[in-house]
Amino acid sequence: MIKFFLMVNKQGQTRLSRYYEHVEINKRTMLEAEVIKNCLSRSKDQCSFIEYKDFKLVYRQYAALFVVVGINETENEMAVYELIHNFVEVLDKYFSRVVSETLTLL
C-alpha cells in the first residue's frame, strides 16, 4: 500500500504532498525533511529503494525535484518506480509547457 506521495526539491521545500494515511501535521514536515535528507545523501549509482523506519522509500530524481513514494512491504518496488515515471509523464502530457517550466523553476 502506498503510504504517501511527495515531490520535494533539493532545498527541502515540499512542492506536492499527499498522505494516504493520517499523519499529524507537525510530523509531516519532520518526515519530509528526513526523507529528503536520506534521498540527497545517495549517490547516482546507488539503488532507488531505501529502507526507512518500517517502510520503504522509492525515489526518483528529475532535475532538481525528487519524487518520493513511501510504500509498505506488500508493494512491488519496481512497479512503483515505474509508476512514478508514468505519473511524471502524465503531468508532462497534460501540462506540457508548464511542467518543463516548473521543473526548471523548482
Place this chain on the structure above:
Amino acid sequence: MPAPIRLRELIRTIRTARTQAEEREMIQKECAAIRSSFREEDNTYRCRNVAKLLYMHMLGYPAHFGQLECLKLIASQKFTDKRIGYLGAMLLLDERQDVHLLMTNCIKNDLNHSTQYVQGLALCTLGCMGSSEMCRDLAGEVEKLLKTSNSYLRKKAALCAVHVIRKVPELMEMFLPATKNLLNEKNHGVLHTSVVLLTEMCERSPDMLAHFRKLVPQLVRILKNLIMSGYSPEHDVSGISDPFLQVRILRLLRILGRNDDDSSEAMNDILAQVATNTETSKNVGNAILYETVLTIMDIKSESGLRVLAINILGRFLLNNDKNIRYVALTSLLKTVQTDHNAVQRHRSTIVDCLKDLDVSIKRRAMELSFALVNGNNVRGMMKELLYFLDSCEPEFKADCASGIFLAAEKYAPSKRWHIDTIMRVLTTAGSYVRDDAVPNLIQLITNSVEMHAYTVQRLYKAILGDYSQQPLVQVASWCIGEYGDLLVSGQCEEEEPIQVTEDEVLDILESVLISNMSASVTRGYALTAIMKLSTRFTCTVNRIKKVVSIYGSSIDVELQQRAVEYNALFKKYDHMRPALLERMPVMEKITTNGPTEIVQTNGETEPAVLETKPPPSGLQPASQANDLLDLLGGSDITPVISTAPTSKPASAGGELLDLLGDLNLTGSPVSAPAPQVAQPPFLLDGLSSQPLFNDIAAGIPSITAYNKNGLKIDFTFERSNTNPSVTVITIQASNSTELDMTDFVFQAAVPKTFQLQLLSPSSSVIPAFNSGTITQVIKVLNPQKQQLRMRIKLTYNHKGSAMQDLAEVNNFPPQSWQ
C-alpha cells in the same frame, strides 16, 4: 474588499520568499485575509480561498478553519465549487473531526447525481476518507454503482468498495454479487480496480478466497491477452502493454494459488510464458519478472518452474542496475528457506555483493550470506564475512558480529577455529558486540578445556596493544584471571608460547583498572581477575594485596564493595581464599534463549559477606539449603565433614548414642583434620550470631535441662521466623560448687528425624560459685515438627576426678518445636 488573489499569484509570492520567516509572514497575512473573507460569507470567492488554504496546508501550515467552508462548497451547485470542496474534504477532514458526518447527506445526494463527474467526485471522497458510519450508510449506493455499465463510474466504485471493506469488514458479502461480472470488462481501468477489489476480499476472508478460486482461468486468459496482444497505444508503457495491470493480476494469482494445487497447476503455463517472453531490457520488464518470480515461489509450482525463477534471480544479480540487484537479493532472502540448494549456487555472486557501495544492497547481501552459511562453506564464508565486518559501516557491525557468532557456534569445524573467529570479531568490532555475547563467549571458552592456554595467550596479546574495546577487555580479564597460571608458565601447544611474567600480567590488569576508557563493569572484571591471580601466582601476592586494598576506597561503589570483600578475604579468611578462588567448573551448556544462569556465572565467586549466606556459585549447588549440616558439608572448604569424623565404636545405648558418634563435635579441637575444624567455627561464628539478633520469636519459656551435683544447665529457645523448622537452643551451664569444673564438654543427641548442630562453647571451664557460665548454641532442625527430645552427655573434671553423666531432656516447651 478587493478580490482575493488567485492561487497562482499566491504561489508565486510565496516562492519569492527567501527565508522561512518571510514565508511564514506571507502565509499568515494571507490566512488572515482568507479568514475575514470567510466571515463575510462571500460565495463568489470561497472556492478560490479554499484552494489557497489547501496549498498552504500542503506546505505544512494549520488550516482547520477551512473545514466548514469545504462543506459549504460541497453543498453548492457549481461543479468548480464541488470539486474544490471535495478535495478540501479529502485533505482536511477525516474521522477525527466531528464535522465530517455532515457530509454524509451531501455525498448521498451526489452519488445519485445526473452528472457522472459529480458522482465520481463523491465516490473518490468517500473512498478516501469515509468513516465507518458513513460507509455503512452509503454502502448500498456504492454497490449499486458497482453494477452500472458506465466504466468511469465502475472503476471508481470498485476502489470505493475497497475502502468500505477496509473500514467495515462485515459488509464484504454485500459486494459479492456485483463482482461476478467485473472481470468481463474490456476497460483496463475497471479491470485494474476490480483486481484490487478481489485482492482485498481474498486477503481478508478465506471463504472469499475459496470462492474466487474459480476465477483463475479468467485471470489467466486476461493476462494472456495482455502479453500476446500487439501494440496498444493507450496502454503502452515502454513497449509493454499495461504492466501495472499485469503486476496486479500476478499478485492476485499468487494469493489464489497459495496452498492450492489445482489453481497452481492452472497457472503454471502462463507463468512460464510471462517469464520467458517478457522483455528485460527496460525496467518495466524487470518489474513484471520480479512479480512473476515472487508468485512462482509462493504457489505450489512444479520444480522446473522454480528453477526457472531462481535462474531469473541469478540473472538479476549479475545485472548492473542496482535496483534490480536489490530486488533480487530481497527475493532470494525470501526463498532461501525453501530452496536452499538452488540459492547456494549463486553464493559467490551474493558474497561479491557484500563489497558493493550501496548500503541497502550490502545489508541484504549480509542477511543472505548468513542464511547461506552451512557446514561445508563455513570457513570460506566466514573469511568473507570477517573481511566485511572490518570494512562495513558502523550500523551493520552489531548485526554482523551477532550473526558471525551464531554461525560460528552452529558450524564451527574445530574449537580452535571457533575461538580464533571470536577473537577476530572482538578485535575488529569489539565495541559493537552485543552485551550478551560476553557471557556466551566465556562459557564457550570454559567448555573448550584443552584450548585454555592458547586462548588466554591470544587474549593477552590482544589487549596488550589496545584495551579500549570493552567486551574484548572483559573476556580477556576473565580469562587471565582464570588461567593466568597457564599464561605465565608458557604451556601453549598450539602456538609459540610467549614469555610473560606475573608482573607483566598484573601491569596490564592494573592499567585496565586505571584507564579512563574502561567501563565500570570492565573494572569489576579486572579487579576480580587480579584477585583470582592471588591464588594462581606465587611471587606477587603482596602486590595484589596492595592493589586490592587501594580500591577499597574507590568512588565507584561496586568496585569498592568488591575490594573490601577481597580485602577481608586476605585478612580474616585467608584459609578460604584458595578454595573460593579455585578454577571455575565447566558450565552447563544453556540454550541461547536461556536467560539467567549465565548471568550468575559471570566469572565471580563473591566471597561470603558474612552476615548473609555462605559461598555461592562456582561450588556444587548447595542443595538442601535448609539443612544446616549440609551447609558445612556442601562447601568446598570441608568436603568430608558430613561423614563421621571420629570413629566412635558403637556403644551401648541404641540409636541415639550412635548419633552422638556421628555428630560434628565442633568445639573440641580434636581428631578432625586441621583445616576442616579450623574453618567451621569462623563461618559459624558469623552464622551463629545471626539468629540471636534477627527473627526472634517472642518469649518461649526456658527450661532447666539438668541439675545435678552442682551443675545446672539451662536451655533458652529461639525460633527463626524465616525458617520455622529450626530451633536455636542456647545452653548455659553454671556451677554452684566451690570448685571449678574444667574440661567441660557438652554433647547432645536427638532422634533420627531431627538434625543437630552444636556450635563451639564459650569456654571449657565453669567457674565455681555461679560466678560465670559456659554458653553454647545448639541448632535443631525439626522438619517434621515432632516433639523435641534430647539426650545429653556431660563430661568434666571436678575436684580432681573425671565426671561423666547422661541425662534425658523431655521437658521442652511446645512452642520450641511446634
